[in-house]
Amino acid sequence: MTFHDDLQRATDWVERYLAGVGDLPVATTVEPGAIRARLPVSAPEQAEPFEALLRDLDELIVPGLTHWNHPRFFAWFANTGSEPGILAELLIAALNVNNMTWLASPAATELEVTVLDWLAQLVGLPRGWHGHIEDTASTATVAALAAARELKPGGVVYASEQANFSVEKAARLVGLEFRKVPVDAEFRMQTDFPLEDASAVVATVGTTGTTSVDPVPELADRCAAAEVWLHVDAAYAGSAAVCPELRWCLDGCDRADSIVINPHKWLFTPMDCSALWTRRPEAFHDAFALVPEYLASTEAAIDLKDYGPALGRRFRALKLWAVLRWYGAEGLRELIREHVRLAQLFAEWVDAEPGWRVTAPHPFSTVCFRHEGLDNFELARATTATGEAFVAATRLGGEDVIRLAIGNERTTEADVRRTWEALRRCATA
Numbered sequence: 463m464t465f466h467d468d469l470q471r472a473t474d475w476v477e478r479y480l481a482g483v484g485d486l487p488v489a490t491t492v493e494p495g496a497i498r499a500r501l502p503v504s505a506p507e508q509a510e511p512f513e514a515l516l517r518d519l520d521e522l523i524v525p526g527l528t529h530w531n532h533p534r535f536f537a538w539f540a541n542t543g544s545e546p547g548i549l550a551e552l553l554i555a556a557l558n559v560n561n562m563t564w565l566a567s568p569a570a571t572e573l574e575v576t577v578l579d580w581l582a583q584l585v586g587l588p589r590g591w592h593g594h595i596e597d598t599a600s601t602a603t604v605a606a607l608a609a610a611r612e613l614k615p616g617g618v619v620y621a622s623e624q625a626n627f628s629v630e631k632a633a634r635l636v637g638l639e640f641r642k643v644p645v646d647a648e649f650r651m652q653t654d655f656p657l658e659d660a661s662a663v664v665a666t667v668g669t670t671g672t673t674s675v676d677p678v679p680e681l682a683d684r685c686a687a688a689e690v691w692l693h694v695d696a697a698y699a700g701s702a703a704v705c706p707e708l709r710w711c712l713d714g715c716d717r718a719d720s721i722v723i724n725p726h727k728w729l730f731t732p733m734d735c736s737a738l739w740t741r742r743p744e745a746f747h748d749a750f751a752l753v754p755e756y757l758a759s760t761e762a763a764i765d766l767k768d769y770g771p772a773l774g775r776r777f778r779a780l781k782l783w784a785v786l787r788w789y790g791a792e793g794l795r796e797l798i799r800e801h802v803r804l805a806q807l808f809a810e811w812v813d814a815e816p817g818w819r820v821t822a823p824h825p826f827s828t829v830c831f832r833h834e835g836l837d838n839f840e841l842a843r844a845t846t847a848t849g850e851a852f853v854a855a856t857r858l859g860g861e862d863v864i865r866l867a868i869g870n871e872r873t874t875e876a877d878v879r880r881t882w883e884a885l886r887r888c889a890t891a
């Protein structure tokens with residue numbers, strides 16, 4: 463068996479999977495431990511052909527997966543393993559460079575800072591900031607809070623009660639106290655909290671619950687006056703700013719100290735790829751730069767290991783590069799606009815149906831809604847159990863609500879319609 467044959471088998475598998483993923487049940491019904499019980503207890507002593515792995519992938523693994531690349535996956539924040547992203551991941555593994563320092567792979571470092579500059583331009587962020595890629599927004603926020611701590615150690619991190627829990631985790635990791643700030647009726651962070659004891663404020667553009675946008679311009683004013691670090695978590699909604707008509711969501715972010723946007727959420731880039739920019743790279747450098755003798759830095763070059771927690775760094779820039787070139791800015795805008803259109807359409811259907819209600823503003827591609835007479839956790843579970851669509855429930859302002867988050871390139875109006883019908887059928891049943 464040659465590598466050529468296996469490569470062909472793998473790419474055939476990928477093509478078949480993507481063509482048929484919409485016909486699979488979106489979410490699996492396996493019981494905990496069921497997959498493990500079918501796997502061998504130890505690694506094989508003898509080499510096995512790659513074909514055997516592909517067979518087991520089909521028989522053992524795929525039936526136990528939740529299919530995030532399914533067009534009717536609407537839970538949490540739906541995303542896309544796009545064609546350019548998939549192809550680039552193959553190339554990344556073939557190259558297998560470790561982009562820890564410039565010298566370790568000069569083109570990888572230079573491509574990373576270049577594509578981050580491209581992306582900053584696409585979403586209207588200032589030019590000239592330092593930008594690099596972290597694995598996740600969780601790590602990016604850890605890095606930002608570590609940088610903030612360099613300037614003001616020992617203080618409090620303030621974020622809204624709707625901020626993603628990764629913010630609290632990051633504060634805990636860098637040893638800063640975390641305090642939640644209440645939200646207004648539209649789930650936006652209130653701004654009248656004390657800043658005297660603050661090390662940092664984290665504003666969210668596109669909260670996990672409702673995709674609400676915190677008042678960044680006001681927070682930026684207050685943080686500037688108090689000399690407090692402002693980090694913006696735009697993990698999901700920041701991608702919307704590729705569309706000029708949605709760019710309002712990043713208003714004020716040019717005055718933040720750091721901002722994170724996840725191309726692996728709503729910019730068609732496979733897991734994982736989180737873009738982090740800062741106008742204060744020296745604070746990141748102070749927090750993270752340690753130079754062991756075996757990794758001497760190169761004059762006039764940038765070592766990206768000095769701006770975040772990890773030493774080993776994947777060549778993630780290659781997939782972001784592939785995505786930005788494959789779609790072009792126009793292609794990305796079209797996809798984002800279509801998702802926003804589908805979400806608005808879905809919200810109209812819900813609003814028009816007696817007994818159902820949209821429960822929060824929906825400026826992007828995520829709609830929170832509820833059936834007034836039912837347990838919405840149970841309704842989401844029953845709908846997901848049909849295998850037709852995956853929706854998840856949460857609690858919001860004391861109510862149980864279902865979220866429909868559109869983010870997959872392959873999702874069509876027919877998919878959204880079919881999901882609405884499945885929800886209504888389950889509600890009636």
Ligand SMILES: Cc1ncc(COP(=O)(O)O)c(C=O)c1O
Nearest residue numbers: 598599600626628668669670697
């Ligand atoms: C608003 C927001 N911020 C941060 C995160 C954490 O993202 P990551 O999984 O990249 O750490 C999420 C995850 O959904 C999120 O919704």
